[in-house]
Amino acid sequence: MYFSQEFSFSSRLRELYLIISSFKYLPDYKVRSINAYRNEVELKTGLRGTAFLEVEKNDLSVAFKSGEVPVLATPRVVALIEEATLDAISGSLEKNKTTVGMRVRIDHLTPISLGTSITAHTILEQVDGRRLTFSATVETEKEKLLVANATITRVIVDTEEFLNSVKP
Numbered sequence: 001m002y003f004s005q006e007f008s009f010s011s012r013l014r015e016l017y018l019i020i021s022s023f024k025y026l027p028d029y030k031v032r033s034i035n036a037y038r039n040e041v042e043l044k045t046g047l048r049g050t051a052f053l054e055v056e057k058n059d060l061s062v063a064f065k066s067g068e069v070p071v072l073a074t075p076r077v078v079a080l081i082e083e084a085t086l087d088a089i090s091g092s093l094e095k096n097k098t099t100v101g102m103r104v105r106i107d108h109l110t111p112i113s114l115g116t117s118i119t120a121h122t123i124l125e126q127v128d129g130r131r132l133t134f135s136a137t138v139e140t141e142k143e144k145l146l147v148a149n150a151t152i153t154r155v156i157v158d159t160e161e162f163l164n165s166v167k168p
Contacts, residue, residue, distance in 0.1 A: 042092075043132065047124040049088030051080050052141075054117045072112035077120075077148050078104055081136045084120040085152055088134065099132060099154040100162065106150040110140075117141035122152070130156040 053059065059076045061067030066075055082101060089099065112118060118140055126133040132154045138147040 043127050045124050047088045049084040049122045051083035051120045053080050074108045080120045084122040085134045088122050098159045102155045103153040108148045110147045
C-alpha cells in the first residue's frame with residue numbers, strides 16, 4: 001500500500017469483526033486476575049515461626065563433612081531455618097498440600113560451639129502464587145548474637161502429585 005492510497009482503519013476493523021463474529025463457536029474468555037503461577041493461595045504475609053536447637057556433635061561441620069572445624073555446620077543452620085518456616089505455616093495449608101524448598105540465600109555470620117542454644121525466627125514476607133518467601137534470623141539464646149540471616153523460598157505442592165513425580 002502506498003501513502004497516496006486511502007486507508008480506512010475503521011473499515012478494516014469492521015471487516016475483521018465480521019470475520020470473527022462469523023465463527024459459531026468462540027471460546028468464552030473471561031478476564032480475571034491470575035498470579036504468575038496460576039494458583040490462588042489463602043496464606044497471608046506476616047506469619048511467624050520459630051525453631052530451637054542445642055548444638056550437639058552431629059550438628060557440627062565435621063559431622064556434616066562440610067568443614068574441618070568443630071562448629072555449627074551451615075547446612076544444619078539451613079535445616080533449622082526450614083523447620084521454622086514450616087512452623088510459620090503449620091495448619092495453614094490444605095491437608096493434601098505441603099511445601100518444598102526451592103531457594104536458600106544465607107549469610108552464616110558467627111561460629112557456634114558445641115552446647116550452645118540457638119533459635120531461628122522466620123516471617124512470611126511474600127506470597128506469590130505457590131511461592132512463599134520468608135526472611136529469617138538465627139540468634140543465640142543467651143547473648144542474642146546474630147548467627148545467620150537468610151531468605152528462604154518454598155513452593156506449595158500437592159503431596160501425592162509431588163511424590164509421584166519423584167524418580168527412583
